[in-house]
Structure formats: structure tokens, C-alpha cells
Amino acid sequence: xxxxxxxxxxxxxxxxxxxxxxxxxxxxxxxxxxxxxxxxxxxxxxxxxxxxxxxxxxxxxxxxxxxxxxxxxxxxxxxxxxxxxxxxxxxxxxxxxxxxxxxxxxxxxxxxxxxxxxxxxxxxxxxxxxxxxxxxxxxxxxxxxxxxxxxxxxxxxxxxxxxxxxxxxxxxxxxxxxxxxxxxxxxxxxxxxxxxxxxxxxxxxxxxxxxxxxxxxxxxxxxxxxxxxxxxxxxxxxxxxxxxxxxxxxxxxxxxxxxxxxxxxxxxxxxxxxxxxxxxxxxxxxxxxxxxxxxxxxxxxxxxxxxxxxxxxxxxxxxxxxxxxxxxxxxxxxxxxxxxxxxxxxxxxxxxxxxxxxxxxxxxxxxxxxxxxxxxxxxxxxxxxxxxxxxxxxxxxxxxxxxxxxxxxxxxxxxxxxxxxxxxxxxxxxxxxxxxxxxxxxxxxxxxxxxxxxxxxxxxxxxxxxxxxxxxxxxxxxxxxxxxxxxxxxxxxxxxxxxxxxxxxxxxxxxxxxxxxxxxxxxxxxxxxxxxxxxxxxxxxxxxxxxxxxxxx
Amino acid sequence: xxxxxxxxxxxxxxxxxxxxxxxxxxxxxxxxxxxxxxxxxxxxxxxxxxxxxxxxxxxxxxxxxxxxxxxxxxxxxxxxxxxxxxxxxxxxxxxxxxxxxxxxxxxxxxxxxxxxxxxxxxxxxxxxxxxxxxxxxxxxxxxxxxxxxxxxxxxxxxxxxxxxxxxxxxxxxxxxxxxxxxxxxxxxxxxxxxxxxxxxxxxxxxxxxxxxxxxxxxxxxxxxxxxxxxxxxxxxxxxxxxxxxxxxxxxxxxxxxxxxxxxxxxxxxxxxxxxxxxxxxxxxxxxxxxxxxxxxxxxxxxxxxxxxxxxxxxxxxxxxxx
Numbered sequence: 001x002x003x004x005x006x007x008x009x010x011x012x013x014x015x016x017x018x019x020x021x022x023x024x025x026x027x028x029x030x031x032x033x034x035x036x037x038x039x040x041x042x043x044x045x046x047x048x049x050x051x052x053x054x055x056x057x058x059x060x061x062x063x064x065x066x067x068x069x070x071x072x073x074x075x076x077x078x079x080x081x082x083x084x085x086x087x088x089x090x091x092x093x094x095x096x097x098x099x100x101x102x103x104x105x106x107x108x109x110x111x112x113x114x115x116x117x118x119x120x121x122x123x124x125x126x127x128x129x130x131x132x133x134x135x136x137x138x139x140x141x142x143x144x145x146x147x148x149x150x151x152x153x154x155x156x157x158x159x160x161x162x163x164x165x166x167x168x169x170x171x172x173x174x175x176x177x178x179x180x181x182x183x184x185x186x187x188x189x190x191x192x193x194x195x196x197x198x199x200x201x202x203x204x205x206x207x208x209x210x211x212x213x214x215x216x217x218x219x220x221x222x223x224x225x226x227x228x229x230x231x232x233x234x235x236x237x238x239x240x241x242x243x244x245x246x247x248x249x250x251x252x253x254x255x256x257x258x259x260x261x262x263x264x265x266x267x268x269x270x271x272x273x274x275x276x277x278x279x280x281x282x283x284x285x286x287x288x289x290x291x292x293x294x295x296x297x298x299x300x301x302x303x304x305x306x307x308x309x310x311x312x313x314x315x316x317x318x319x320x321x322x323x324x325x326x327x328x329x330x331x332x333x334x335x336x337x338x339x340x341x342x343x344x345x346x347x348x349x350x351x352x353x354x355x356x357x358x359x360x361x362x363x364x365x366x367x368x369x370x371x372x373x374x375x376x377x378x379x380x381x382x383x384x385x386x387x388x389x390x391x392x393x394x395x396x397x398x399x400x401x402x403x404x405x406x407x408x409x410x411x412x413x414x415x416x417x418x419x420x421x422x423x424x425x426x427x428x429x430x431x432x433x434x435x436x437x438x439x440x441x442x443x444x445x446x447x448x449x450x451x452x453x454x455x456x457x458x459x460x461x462x463x464x465x466x467x468x469x470x471x472x473x474x475x476x477x478x479x480x481x482x483x484x485x486x487x488x489x490x491x492x493x494x495x496x497x498x499x500x501x502x503x504x505x506x507x508x509x510x511x512x513x514x515x516x517x518x519x520x521x522x523x524x525x526x527x528x529x530x531x532x533x534x535x536x537x538x539x540x541x542x543x544x545x546x547x548x549x550x551x552x553x
Numbered sequence: 554x555x556x557x558x559x560x561x562x563x564x565x566x567x568x569x570x571x572x573x574x575x576x577x578x579x580x581x582x583x584x585x586x587x588x589x590x591x592x593x594x595x596x597x598x599x600x601x602x603x604x605x606x607x608x609x610x611x612x613x614x615x616x617x618x619x620x621x622x623x624x625x626x627x628x629x630x631x632x633x634x635x636x637x638x639x640x641x642x643x644x645x646x647x648x649x650x651x652x653x654x655x656x657x658x659x660x661x662x663x664x665x666x667x668x669x670x671x672x673x674x675x676x677x678x679x680x681x682x683x684x685x686x687x688x689x690x691x692x693x694x695x696x697x698x699x700x701x702x703x704x705x706x707x708x709x710x711x712x713x714x715x716x717x718x719x720x721x722x723x724x725x726x727x728x729x730x731x732x733x734x735x736x737x738x739x740x741x742x743x744x745x746x747x748x749x750x751x752x753x754x755x756x757x758x759x760x761x762x763x764x765x766x767x768x769x770x771x772x773x774x775x776x777x778x779x780x781x782x783x784x785x786x787x788x789x790x791x792x793x794x795x796x797x798x799x800x801x802x803x804x805x806x807x808x809x810x811x812x813x814x815x816x817x818x819x820x821x822x823x824x825x826x827x828x829x830x831x832x833x834x835x836x837x838x839x840x841x842x843x844x845x846x847x848x849x850x851x852x853x854x855x856x857x858x859x860x861x862x863x864x865x866x867x868x869x870x871x872x873x874x875x
Contacts, residue, residue: 043724052638059591140604142597202638218637218647219825221724243724245823246832250719254823257710257718304599433585433838440589440599462598469598 040548041239042529045251045260049219049244054202055181056134056141061452062242065264065540069224069240070207071181074108074127074161075173081351081536083456084493086173093122093182093208106176107162113231116184117212127161128153129185138193143179145469146458150175170491174456182208210235210544220244236547252524255280261526264539267405268338274524285521286536288351290344291407291450292513293398293414295320298474301443305467307476313396314445318376320511324362326369326421332413333517336406340522344515346504347464349453351536354497359504362511369421378422387422395424396445399438402429407448410516414448439472448516455537457500460484464507475512528552561862565855572851577622577844578615586611587635590838609635622841626848632841636834641841644830645849651721652819652826655743656811659750663811664804666751667758671800672793674759675766687763693756699817702749706821709745717742719823746822750814754807761803765796798868805861809854 050063058067075097078088086097094108114122131153134141149172151164163176187206191199205213211224222242228234243260245251252270254260256277266274266282274280295314302308313319329343342350343361350356373387373394380388387394400411411427418425430438438444453459462468465484466476483503490496508515523539525531528549535541588602588611606612610621625632631641670690674683693701710718717723723730723738730738769775769792778788816828823829827846834842 041725051636057638059597137604138608140601140608142601145598145601198633198638217825218639218644219830220721220823239725241724243720243823245719246820246829250821250823253706253710253718254720257714259718259720259724431585431836433590433836434583436589437585440602469600 040237041241042237042261042526042546042548043241043243043259044262044264045243045245045254046264047245047248047251050222052197052202053205053213053216054197054199055183056139056143057197057202059142061538064538066222066224066242067181067205067207068209068538068540069211069543070205070209070213071183072114072207072209073177073181075177076541077174077178077455077535077537079533079535081455083174083178083458084170084491084496089173089177092177094177103165103168103172105162105164106173107156107160108176110159110161111232112159114208115229115231116187116208117206117227118184118187120184120186122182122208123158123185124155124161125158126182126185128155129189130180130183131163133183133188133193133196134180136193139196146179147175169489170496171456171458171488178455184208211240214239235544237543240543255524261529263524264521266522266524268340270524271522279527280524281527283523283525283531283534285523285534285539286351287519287521288349288453288455288537289450290347290349290453290518291448291516292344292347293323293446293516294449294473294513295323295446295511296442296444296473297476297512298442300445301441302474304440304442304472304474305469308474311445312392313394316376317510318372319378319394320514321362321509322369322372322376322421323418323423324511324514325365325372326423327414327417327514328364329514329516330364332410332417335413336409337517337519340520341517342520344518346507346515347460347513348457348504349518352453352455352457353500353504355501358501359508361508361515366420373421373423381422384424385419385422386424393424394422395426397426397428399435399444399447400427400429401435401448402431404448404450406519407450411448414514442472442474457484458488460503461488464512473512475510477506477510477512480506480510558859558863561859565852565859568855569848569851573626573844573848574619574623576847577619577840580838580840580843581615581618583838585838587838587840590836609633618840622844626844631845631848634834634839634842636837636839636842637830641845644842645827645845648825648827648830649849651824652812652815652828655746655750655819655824655826656808656815658743659747659754659815660804660807660811662747662751663754663807664758664800666755667760668762668797668800670755670759671762671764672766672789672796674763675770675796676789676792678763678767678770683763686759690756690759693752694760696753697817698749698753698814699821701752702746702818702821705745705749716744718745721825746818746824749818749821750811753814754811757807757810758800758803761799762796765799766792769796794868798865801864801868802861805857805859805864808857809850812850812853 046062048060048062050058050066051060052058052063053066053070055067055071058064072093074092074094075089076092078090080088082088093110093114095111097106097108099106108127110122110124116122131147131150133139134143135147149166149169151166154162154164156162165172184206188196188201203216207213210227210230212227214223214225216222221244224240226235226238243254245254248265248267248270251260251263252266252273255263256273258279271282274282296311297315298308298311333341333343345353345356345359345361353359377389378387378394382388382393398411398414400407402408408429415425415427435447439447451459451463461484463470464475465471465481480503483499483506487496487499487503490499530547530549532542532545586606587609588606610618622632631645634641634644637644670686674686677683706718709716721739721742727735727738775788775792778791815826816831818824819826819828820832827849830842831846834846
């Protein structure tokens, strides 16, 4: 009975035909895949996907890239990235602006033809509402702290929004324009502030920028289409597709396979393959980043914001200077990054440091470094060559994020450099989610950190001054604080430049960190793309001006 | 039988609850939280991060968070995914079908191809063809899926660029295609991830089927069948039928292995399924999404095991009473 009901072993797995069907389908589908008729559509491969497109809660570059295409600010920074006054700023949603005689308010006149993507006109009430959302404690926008100098925003008439300031500062205009992407009040005002962050708007936004939102297939792609009715001019491209892949190697493969037109970062190991691809071209792009070995200057676990006891090893400026001087930073950077990096100068990227030529970095000098350690009392030697002061070993731990292969490689070279002067550096690699709380709690000796800076030098105060909210290292230098504060409040560019130069020299001399490297970004693009020069604060700001060679559409 | 199924279902609920609770606790005990795992977290002042933490309830005692989570799971809610900023239910609804498509197809073809190859080998144990196939299956069995996936990716998208590298559909043209072309497009994108999972699965099932066939050939009923004058073909069918049992059992237990494999394969091919979302969720300490994936994975595993038992009982009457 059983045998009668059973099927032949060779007939039974008829499911084996499935792959054949699949391959047959594929074979039929491998026809003409040329991009003829696609118009100006480009695919940008990215390794991270936005979490939300609600501008007040964006905190990462992938979000910023899309939000910049969908929404507008009142004015944009010019190519020189000047942040003092309004010099160089380019009108965006605001057609023009007027300062009050006492400089305590600025009236922005909106472009009367500006429309939201649903057709409703953009009005001054939208600006007022945007300020309300960004400063709402419930919304808890990251930009809230940057808006503290704005007292209020009022509506003079339907097309004029007035910003009132608490204090007169050189960065007033930047404060009013750099942080806030203007939101559509008619879409959002009915939603309670507490529900805004999770509202569907964050995944289906309506903006007034050069591109309209089209679709978002989570984990796969996000598509924008040009707003062809835009009064201030439509972008050159018809469509913009962001294709999300899990990591950089996969993104590189996508580019090489012709499935993407643009990749916003190329690792050194991927450059050779891209250079050989006939349809691809590499472009240098400046980025405002810098990386450093951040020393904890106070005892581990000291509370942030309050002076603590000095760190038993790194609290001594002589040790910190010796560590910098024993490190051949130029060789390390060249070894790891080749030509894609330069030695960092101080607590800001070179592009933001007003006068790099005037700064005197600590030299690479092993003999002088050893002498400094001797003078600090580290004269004894353990059996393994590590220096001793009494019975204390000159040993400390360096935390390195596992997410950065570049920093992991550098940490090995730093370890070797330390060994040459008798310092025992142990490297601990941890994932960012684990490393972050340790840095927050100041439970570290040193960490290999980095910052992506914003235009202007306000960020320096947040990280490197005594009262800075992100001063995890406990760097408290009255000289640096005073110079940085004076530089930030100076209205004359020449005075500001001079004060910053002095401040940076103090930071170099006192060595709260070992200023390690600035990474140059290389992007890869299909040759059919015609790209204008990138802005230093982000390659994506010029996307509306990108175009595709008409013969290769 | 009904009583047995009910008991197994009760066990399933127990296993799922235990696995999900352990995952929840381990995740919360691990250093960091979704806020500290954010990219550029160091740029955000600690006070601001504390506000975000409080808003999402991550500053609450673990027992409170666990109770709230349990209540949500009981209502099939699963909470809010911090890595994707949308309800976890929506994430599962958009990702799960993609994973089920990939896994289901890979599992079906693995079973079919593995059973066929194993049956063929089992009837010819020791022949040259059997030896060659055995060696090949051993290699495929030993090689991890992610390595096979990388190899296929390199081969078919770089050296012989005939298949798409990543994603589920063509990012530019898919929406402009007709239904037939869209089907072709999806199939083309499915080939490499499906093949990566299927090769390993085929090797597993082929080895199991071959071993079972070889054992069954030594059973007395085979000699009896031949003695009764049955043809070679008929006897082979009978042997194959009895040798199917371990394959069916393996199919049920193989589900978690395919799910694990899918995690790597989805990541390599940018397949927008549960696996790739899970990897991202783990890195970003997305408690809600990771816990939901554990619930899902453990449920699939136990239900797969239940189906294997039921199918075994259907195939072998002796198992119905045990």
C-alpha cells in the first residue's frame, strides 16, 4: 500500500524545477538594461539609512542628505563658509533680510512664490511654528541648544518672520539660518508636540525643497522626484534614488556592477578597483572632520562639568606632550591612509582654522619626549622596559571603536610608538554602543575619537572649554577658555582670527589630546554625472546642481 | 493526537517566552542603550541624550521596562523600533515577507534537490558518481554561507556581470516595468541570495537522505521485496519512502539554520529582510526590534519542530503512539 502511494524519488522533488523557472525568468529579463528614456535619474549608494525625515530629530548624515533635498532653510552658507554676520550667505527660502538698527532682530522676507510640495504657499507662520518645534522640550531637538540666543520669532506679515535675539553676537545670523529647516505648519500644527516625533510625517514628509518625497521602501531605497513647479528653479535631475546597502564593500560592488551612480565614501582598499572601471571617476571631497587620542586629564569616573582630581598619569602636561612628541604622526597617517589623510593640527579641522601657517605643532622628537618623561619622574624601568615612577608603571588603556578599521590600525601603530619611550599602551576595541557610555561616564584613560565639525567654530566651545557640555576629557584651561570666548564674540574677522590662532596654539602646547589625523574623503561617480565642486561641509549640498550628460541619459 | 498538538503548542509558547525574555534581559544588561548607540552620539550633549532616554523610558528600572514590554508583546504590539523610528509591527510587516520568500524558496529547493541527490546516491553507494557527489556535498556543507555568498557575488556581478548585485528590485526601472518585467526583475535579484542559501541546504539534505537510504537498503524488508519478485525500481521507491523520515525531521529543525544563514546572506546582498534589519538593530541596541525578532525566530523554530513531528507521524505510523 505504501509503495503504491509513494512517488518516484526522481519525480518527487518536482520543486527542483523552481530554480530552472527562476533562471528562465532571469534569462528572459536580461534584455536591454540601458538607461535610455530614464532622463536624469541617478542612484546614490549609501551604507546607512535615515531613521527619520523629521528635520528637528535628524542627527546623522544620511538623514541630513535627504532632509536637505526636501526642506529649505532661510539662507545657506556661501562657499567660503563664513559664519560671522551675514557675509556670503545665499538667500534660500528667504528672498532677503533686514537687520534692526540695534542688531537685536532680523526680519526675513520669504519668497512669495515658495510653495510646499502639496501646493500650499509657504508663510511666515511656518517659520514661527518651526522655531516653536525646534525649541520644544518635548520634541527635544538636537539643535535646541544652538537656538538659545534666539529669544522668539514673530510674524510681521504673512511673508515676513522676525527673529529676536537675546544677545548681540557675531553668529546671530548663523543661529537663525543654519539649524532650522522650515516645517509646514498646516501639516503639523494639529499634532501635539509629544506625538510629532512618531508622526507619519517623519516617513512621508512634505517640504519645500528642490525635490519632493516619492517613496521609501525601508531597508532598500528612498526615492525623490524633482519639484518641477518650483519658483526658484527646478533641479537638473529628474529623480534621485538612494539605494541602501549594509556596508561599504557591498556599496562598492553595487557601484562597480553599474547599479549605482554615486558612492559618497570610498575606502583606500576600494580605490584601485574603481580607478580601473572605465565608467567611474574618483573625486576628492573635503570634509570637516578630525580625529585625536583624547586623554582623560582627571581621575577616571570624575563627574563631567566639575573639576576632579588629576589623572595619575595623563594629568601631567609633560607626559601628554611626550606622548605627542614620540609619535611620528606623519608616518602613521601615511601608513594607514596613504594620501587620504593629513596630520591634524588642533581641536578643529584645518579648513576651519583661520591661520594654519601661524601654528607650531609639537615636533616628532623621541629624545626630547624621553627627556620630558625623565623630568616628570618616570625614570625607573620595569623588566619589560616600561617606565616606572616609584612602583607605578607608565601604563594606560586606549579605547578604540570597533566600527572604524582606520582607527584600529592606527591604534596598533600608536602602541608601537609609545613602546619606544617606555610607555605601555594597551588597546581595547569596543563597539560604539559600549564605548559611548564609558566615555560619558569618563571611565577611560584615553580614547581614539573623532568629530565631524559644523561650519564655524562654536563647536570648539562645546567640546574643549571648561564649561563645554561635551568636555569628556576634563580639559580646563583658563587661557584657552578666555581666548576661545573672546574669538567667538569678536565681530572683526581679523581680531577673531588672531584670537583663534592663539587659542589653538594653547591647545597644541597643553596637548589635552594627541591631534592625530584629518581624513580626506574620496567619492566615486559615474562619468555620465556632471558634478560641480563640493561644499566643504557636505558633498550633498550641491545635488540640485548635479546633472547627467544628455547623451548618456 | 489533538492533545499532543495542544501540549506542543503550550510548550511553544513557553519556549518563545523564555527565549524572548532571556534576549530582552541580555540586551538590557549589555553596556549601552539605543541612545548611546546612535551614530555621532558624542556630538549630542549628555543632557540632551538624557532627555531622549527619559522620553523612551530607557531610564526606568529593568523590571518596569520588562513589564511594559511583556504587556506590549501580549497585545502583539512589540513596541517602537528606535533604529527605524516606526512601530516594530510595521518593520516586521515590511521585512518578514521578503525573508519568508527567500527562506521558503531556499528551504523548498534545498529539500527537493537534497532529497533527489541523496536518493540517487543512496541507491548507488560506493559508485564513482556517489563518491564525487559526496565530496562535493561535504565541501558545500563545510563552507559557510557567507563565504559562498561573497564568492557568488564576485563571480556573477564583477567577473561575469549577468546578475544584479544587491537589493530586491532594480532601484531605477522597477516601477516603470510591466508586471511580467517586474517579475523577471525580482527573480533576477533573488537568484544569488537564494543560491547561496540553497547550496548549503542541498548539501545537508543530500547527506541525510543518502545516509538514510544506505541504512534502509540493509533492512530485511528489502530482501523480502526482492524475494517477492518486485522490480528494482519499485523496491527503490519503497526504500526512498522509508528513508524520507530523517529528511522531514531535518527540515523542521533546519528552519533556524536557514534563518541564521539568511541573516548573513541578506546583509551581503542587501536583501531587505528581517536578517539585515536584525543585524542593524543589534548594533544600534534596538531593544524592541531585536526582541521581536527573537520571538519570531523562536516561534518559527518550535513550530517547525512541531510540523516535523506531525509529518513524521504521518509518514511513520509507529510515531503516532509515542
